Amino acid sequence: MCGICGKLIFKDSVPAPDSIGAMCNTIVHRGPDDEGVYTAPHIGMGQRRLSIIDLAHSACPPLANEDRTVWLVFNGEIYNFQELRKQLQERGHRFATNSDTEVIIHLYEDEGTACLQKLRGMFAFALWDKRREILFCARDRMGKKPFCYTVTPQSFVFGSEIKAITADPDVSVSPDYHAIDQYLTYQFVPSPYTAFKGIKRLRPGEYLTCDLKGNVKTQRYWEPPLPTKTSAPQEEIEAELLQRLRESVRMRMISDVPLGAFLSGGIDSATIVALMAQESPRPVKTFSIGFEEEAFNELPYARLLAERYGTEHHEWIVKPNAAEVIPLLVRHYNEPFADSSALPTYYVSKMTRQHVTVALSGDGGDESFAGYDNYAAILDWNKWDVWPLWLRKMLAEGGRGLLDSFPHDNNAACLRRGLAMFGAATVKARRLQFGTTLKPEEKRLAYTPLFRDLISRPPVPEDPLAAYPWEEGMDALDWLMRHDQNFYLPDCLMVKTDIASMANSLEVRCPFLDHEFVEFASTIPSRLKRDTKGGKIIFKSAVKDLLPTEILNKPKTGFGLPIAKWFRSDLAPMLKETLLDETSERRGLFEQRLLQKMVNEHIEGRRDWSNRLWAFLFLELWFREFID
Numbered sequence: 001m002c003g004i005c006g007k008l009i010f011k012d013s014v015p016a017p018d019s020i021g022a023m024c025n026t027i028v029h030r031g032p033d034d035e036g037v038y039t040a041p042h043i044g045m046g047q048r049r050l051s052i053i054d055l056a057h058s059a060c061p062p063l064a065n066e067d068r069t070v071w072l073v074f075n076g077e078i079y080n081f082q083e084l085r086k087q088l089q090e091r092g093h094r095f096a097t098n099s100d101t102e103v104i105i106h107l108y109e110d111e112g113t114a115c116l117q118k119l120r121g122m123f124a125f126a127l128w129d130k131r132r133e134i135l136f137c138a139r140d141r142m143g144k145k146p147f148c149y150t151v152t153p154q155s156f157v158f159g160s161e162i163k164a165i166t167a168d169p170d171v172s173v174s175p176d177y178h179a180i181d182q183y184l185t186y187q188f189v190p191s192p193y194t195a196f197k198g199i200k201r202l203r204p205g206e207y208l209t210c211d212l213k214g215n216v217k218t219q220r221y222w223e224p225p226l227p228t229k230t231s232a233p234q235e236e237i238e239a240e241l242l243q244r245l246r247e248s249v250r251m252r253m254i255s256d257v258p259l260g261a262f263l264s265g266g267i268d269s270a271t272i273v274a275l276m277a278q279e280s281p282r283p284v285k286t287f288s289i290g291f292e293e294e295a296f297n298e299l300p301y302a303r304l305l306a307e308r309y310g311t312e313h314h315e316w317i318v319k320p321n322a323a324e325v326i327p328l329l330v331r332h333y334n335e336p337f338a339d340s341s342a343l344p345t346y347y348v349s350k351m352t353r354q355h356v357t358v359a360l361s362g363d364g365g366d367e368s369f370a371g372y373d374n375y376a377a378i379l380d381w382n383k384w385d386v387w388p389l390w391l392r393k394m395l396a397e398g399g400r401g402l403l404d405s406f407p408h409d410n411n412a413a414c415l416r417r418g419l420a421m422f423g424a425a426t427v428k429a430r431r432l433q434f435g436t437t438l439k440p441e442e443k444r445l446a447y448t449p450l451f452r453d454l455i456s457r458p459p460v461p462e463d464p465l466a467a468y469p470w471e472e473g474m475d476a477l478d479w480l481m482r483h484d485q486n487f488y489l490p491d492c493l494m495v496k497t498d499i500a501s502m503a504n505s506l507e508v509r510c511p512f513l514d515h516e517f518v519e520f521a522s523t524i525p526s527r528l529k530r531d532t533k534g535g536k537i538i539f540k541s542a543v544k545d546l547l548p549t550e551i552l553n554k555p556k557t558g559f560g561l562p563i564a565k566w567f568r569s570d571l572a573p574m575l576k577e578t579l580l581d582e583t584s585e586r587r588g589l590f591e592q593r594l595l596q597k598m599v600n601e602h603i604e605g606r607r608d609w610s611n612r613l614w615a616f617l618f619l620e621l622w623f624r625e626f627i628d
Helices: 017-025 081-090 101-118 162-166 177-186 234-251 267-279 299-309 320-333 342-353 365-369 373-386 389-403 410-423 427-434 440-446 449-456 476-486 488-502 515-521 537-542 549-553 563-567 572-579 582-587 592-603 610-627
Strands: 002-009 034-040 043-049 070-078 121-129 134-139 148-151 155-159 199-201 206-211 216-220 259-262 285-291 312-318 358-360 507-509
Touching: 002 017, 002 070, 002 121, 002 162, 017 034, 017 043, 017 162, 034 070, 043 070, 043 121, 070 101, 081 101, 101 121, 101 134, 101 206, 148 162, 155 162, 162 199, 177 449, 177 610, 234 267, 234 515, 234 537, 259 267, 259 342, 267 299, 267 358, 267 365, 267 549, 285 299, 285 342, 299 312, 299 549, 312 342, 320 342, 320 488, 320 610, 342 488, 365 476, 365 515, 365 537, 373 410, 373 427, 373 476, 389 410, 410 427, 410 440, 427 476, 440 592, 476 488, 488 507, 563 592, 563 610, 572 592, 572 610, 582 592, 582 610, 592 610
Parallel strands: 259 285, 259 358, 285 312, 358 507
Antiparallel strands: 002 043, 002 155, 034 043, 070 121, 121 134, 134 206, 148 155, 148 199, 206 216
């Protein structure tokens, strides 16, 4: 696990090593153990290393092949590297290290870009092919590791984080207002865009090539599958599910440094810890955080699992004063990020790093086994589809028109959302409506004429979430899970985990996101994943002997933060001082009267605006950190 950066110069010159070093300096937190820099005609590559496999300095990238014509910087872990290494050695390749990084180089020599098909792991890398004068860059299938880039008239610049890119003198910084509009819609900026004009991200399962003429070509090499559903008996499916997940956990326990696990108290992380305990000769180190607010505190459930498996358990209570870290989060996230659970993720990572360098996580189970309750809430509206669409649309539009004459209070907002769901033509439309932060009517009230003008200027980019197609043969639940695997998982959840953990120099591994496990899970019929009682039906059945019944039967609880309460108490001054001061007003993007109304109504307890307020707060702090 590391941080990478670099620059391909189109003219015949050598990047200055000091400039690559300056880029590396911005991401030291991603790799505090070592640094490597390579420069040659046209190319400069840098890496900050968090040493996990082969701790020797000689294994620090950039690494090269035998004749030094292929160079690589690499962030991530290749879990099947030992198997691949053996195959490559049998073909005559010679290895200079015991690292997984070097496997990619030799595999590329044999198979070119097709090498990606054989890699099992999480990764983002850049590979310079000196003979072909091509830079080849890739991101793993599920989007666990980030890769950002930009193209200037002089060069192609890349990095694990945007701040590494903006450290290059060729790169100018300005906000992308279209992306900011998408952020306020979805709580994150969807790939391939970023909040910075001209800076992009590779999408999950995508690679690119760039030549010395500045031609950049991107191609998707993998996406969440839509296979034929299995007809095997449920007992056989459960047995294979558990066997495959056990294998995924075992592969992710390979490490030359101390290893542990996040334990939230939910079924996913509890299962991972249970399987780790069965594979480990020593007690597993587990890490949990909780809150004084009972509704958000899962520590009692985490303790049940820790006691059952005799783990070396650690806990920490997050209090409102911990929110002092918000400005630090803004610097680390590089972009506006509206998921407030970034804060507890940061703190559990910080606590965990005091004891281990690698932690396994339960991320990814909900997207494969329909664990989110919003799936049921969305699908429940399908019962109205027996009414003709023209009639539903007419009634919805009439109802919205009537509501325009009433104040925009909580009741009116709920009615508007209900009318939008009622009048929607498809599950796809309902998913987009249900999953938004600012609703259309709230944007109409919040956006100033200036901001509306900025986001109407061409070229207006395509909205990736709205454009995602409905494939033939999909049922509604399949589409919802696949949509989240394409967007919410890589662009929100994985960003949250990657940034919060790497800010603390901690590597996080996710067994549920092994692509072979995801492909297997996609063959399981939807009816075995969710019914009227809830999600993860077959998963719960498969792991029932591993977990306490209290965890198996507990209601679904997200990794949330009592931000609504905190905004009414300890964080109220920060809200006022940031959103309602002269700096925010001079920016001129949002109606100050509405922001004042939202802050006042929330603090006085008249309406819960906490999600919107967090989004606006993080955005304003981002402007001050990166743009002003």
